[in-house]
Amino acid sequence: MGIPAVEKLADRFMRSGSSEAARSDRRVEFAEFGSDELPDELVVQVLDLHRRIRACAALPESVGRTDCGAAHSNGSLRRTSSALACISAAWDSTVRALSTPSGSAHSTELIALINRLRALEGQIHLYWSRTEAEAESRAVDAIGNLYRCKSLDAVIYGILVEVAGLGFDRVLFSSASGDKWVPRAAYCPTNPLWSQQYLNGLHDAYDLPDAAARLQTAQVDDRDMLHHRSDDQAFELWRRSRSKRFWMIPLSDRGRLMGILHVDCLGDGCGPSRSQFSALRTLGRAVPAIVAHSIARASAPTPMAAIEAGSRDPLASQPNTTGTQPKMEPTLDATDLSARELDVIALMAKGKTNAQIGRRLVITEGTVKSHVKRILRKTDSANRAEAVVKWLQGIPKPSAA
Structure with missing residues (x-):
């Protein structure tokens, strides 16, 4: 040539x-x-x-x-x-x-x-x-799971479990009212003790960040938090987390702020991938409607009714769970689940799929599905998220999962 x-x-x-x-x-x-x-x-x-x-x-x-x-x-x-x-x-x-x-x-x-x-x-x-x-498909499945939860407590904790299942290491769910936000529940699939103790002893409400008020997603690193250390007690909330970098996702209902999701990824400091974050946004957009559906089913005021009545916090009429995890009455004791079922539900709590659980436990995906069905029946749960919620509420965990 x-x-x-x-x-x-x-x-x-x-x-x-x-x-x-x-x-x-x-x-x-x-x-x-x-x-x-x-x-x-x-x-x-x-x-x-x-x-x-x-x-x-x-x-x-x-x-x-x-x-x-x-x-x-x-x-x-x-x-x-x-x-x-x-x-x-x-x-x-x-x-x-x-x-x-x-x-x-x-x-x-x-x-x-x-x-x-x-x-x-x-x-x-x-x-x-x-x-x-x-990732989007997982978010859609998570939305379906949350809609089938039978109580508001299960919805709130289910949100944490489903978000973690998208690939995030720690999740904080909060409601918003006026110019304040109130932490409701925290979750870390690999550290249940952190999940239980993170919010203990902290103040009920914190000043609303500007980005959240504008309904904008924000990435915050430790330098940002150190710069605002004297603004309000939310600095102590961050200090406890020891997070190098986290993401804040506002949850809005028809243009009005309803709550906030905070997420982070531990390890080597690498943030969530684009696909993970896209799935998180998909799930986040559905959360207000899911909470409204749960409150309405419990014959409580809907989020918009609460707003029109003068409250911007759709959970304001609900018991405040700040400092604790949502309370649910356990529906089973340790003897109700077999040792293998405990292994399976422990991995479900970490957001693992059936295929991943099968590889971890060296069993077929079909066998995992059978275990999951029995777990749902024994816990009287409509979906995986609700079963995990009930298991995490004081039900003994296996020594190794």
Whole structure:
């Protein structure tokens, strides 16, 4: 292939790459989030591509070393965003190499590499889309579970369980009234003691953050909280959590603030992925209607009726559970659940799916479903969330789950 033809082809690839740049801009929009992890088969393809880039004689050695090398060495190629960034950088370098006179001698190899880059990027975006769709599906399932809860206490605690099941480590649910917000319940699936003690001894109400008053989702880090340490006692609430970074999601009913969800992710400091946060927003938008449905079913005023009566807090007429978890009367004792059923419900409380529980306990997914059905029957629960709520209310846990 002659040099003019190669340069023309390179120009076409560069123009087609403009759509990749647009996708890169969209990735920047979610830079504050963590990244969904790629499955092993895609990670293998990314690593193989990295090897091909380093072996390509037409590309400078620095391309393989800097574009993918750093990501490969620290293991971040497993992250969707890192893999896409590596592909984007390799695309630019390969197209530039194709447009140079020296690239003419290796045009076939370079074009094959470009096509491989394009195909792999498409696979990753397809996986990304599927991951987001699956997360949304989990949120929809959670909404259905909450609508079937039989009491307001079960709804409140079920919200915490379902949010944690979307991939969050700790969750705080609060109601809002006027310019104040009131913590109602906290939950950490891996630390029940924290869940029980986090709100103990704290004040009932805290000043409403500006973002919440504007119905805006906010990301808050420890520097923000240290800057506002003298504003109100909510600083003590944060200090107890020792959270490096958390997210605040307002819950509104027809433009009026009803409550707030606070969530965080522990571990290496990486935040929730975009798909996790999208699912959380989907669930959050449904929470006001779910609470209204539960209150109405209990023949109590609906949230809007309470507002029209002068109260902005739809839970104002309900018992205040600040400092404690919602109270429910246990409907079974330890002997009602078998040892295996206790293992299963402990993993259900951590937000695990049937397939994940099966892998953990080395049993089939069908066997897990059978255990779940028996658990629901024994606990007289309409769904998994309600069963977990009842189990967590003082029912003994297995020594290892």
